[in-house]
Amino acid sequence: MSDSKIKITNLHKAFGKKVVLDGVDLEIKRGESLVVIGGSGTGKSVLIKCIQGILTPDQGSILIDDEEVVGVSEKEKEKLHSKMGMLFQGGALFDSLTVWENVAFGLIENQKMDRKNAKMEAIRVLRQVGLAPDVADLSPSELSGGMQKRVGLARAIATRPEIIFFDEPTTGLDPIMSDVINDLIIESVKGLGATALTITHDMASARKIADRIAMLYKGKIIWQGTVKELDKTKNEYVRQFINGSSQGPIKVEV
């Protein structure tokens, strides 16, 4: 086995005439925490969805554990998904289920854990993300946005997946809670020995959780390196992005 967990080569994805991914090359090592940064609408979420097989790329290859996953059957995908966890940008909690049923969904449906144990496990994971046991029986719609995010996180890590995707885990949280989530991500990634791919705009969060950072711009990865290298880079695009300046090579179309 090579030490690469996910290897993406020349990935293309367009919606109609709109080209979103235009030849992405990216490699994530086993146990590594990679953060992808990039402006709004550059296709970060699309990239994650391609890796998960929710969207089918137009062209290119994605290897997970050295096996091609583009174009595999639904059955194979199901198997793949059982080793992945995902925190959705918008939460995507099931609103017909209670909070604990959301967290325990993978445990009950796939790992065939009985409901009683699954509930106990769900409450344990909820506590891990800083939620009291009494939210367990609420419906997701009764929670604040930040709490929903934490429930989404709990659901993503509950099955102890090998690969975890975090789509903007700290957006919409206060700075303290953001840091709690950062710690949690580090903890769950290190604790589970998982490989993590995180998308974020939040540079403080990126610096904290990343082993390596990659920047997506105009459908390509235009820069990647460690946090140290990030601060020293001469790349104008990256510098503009991390300084959050409207002046520079990146033009925002308004």
Add this chain to the structure above:
Amino acid sequence: MIEKFLRKLGKPLVKFFSGLGSLSIFIIRSVGNCFIPPFYVKNLLRQVMDIGFYSLPVVGLTTIFAGMVIALQSYSGFSRFGAESAVASVVLISVTRELAPVLSALMVAGRIGAAMAAEIGTMRVTEQIDALTTLSTNPYKYLIAPRVVAGVLVLPILVLIGDVIGIYGGFVVGVYQLGFNPANYVKATLQELEYLDVITGVVKAAVFGFIISIMGCYNGFKSKGGAQGVGEATTNAVVSSSILILIFNYIITGMFFSK
């Protein structure tokens, strides 16, 4: 000029056929997944309750008034001779063959087809369906199959209940308003009772149940673009299933009764 015309004609035509194609694929996948485990029994039971039990009041009201109206209408037609048996048989045949299945299905389409499209559509636009996939749960098995199975199983039962209530409606009008002898009316009804009439009604109901569930789920599943998209999906689900119900009603009637 001609080119312009053809282009105008072509676009909706292409859209229509690609829509038909994607609906066909959706139907094949949905039906296939009804037979492949795992089965989500809890979801199925919830749908049976939603489609069946909670539709009882609507179906009851619709069919009782349908039966009553038919009794009145047919009486004014046959008022001189043997009105009793004529009214009883017209009520019986029209309720079991047509009114109970078609009216119940249209009411359920409005109630359930819309609810399915709205619920699944919301799940689609809030990425809950993607979330199901990432939790290695097949959304066709988890969401669609229980609804399709429940639709096909429950509508026939609703229609049988509707048959009884509709005939009772005719009886009430016949006895209390038109002054028929109750014993004679019941006797005439039983004499005219044909299994084929009831069975065609039940077959229709199963087909209508399938149509309602599939169109509700399909429109929800394919909806995009936030609340507006979900609203559109809901409308499309009700309109398309109602039209299909009427079309298939004609086709099935033709299959059973044209010799």
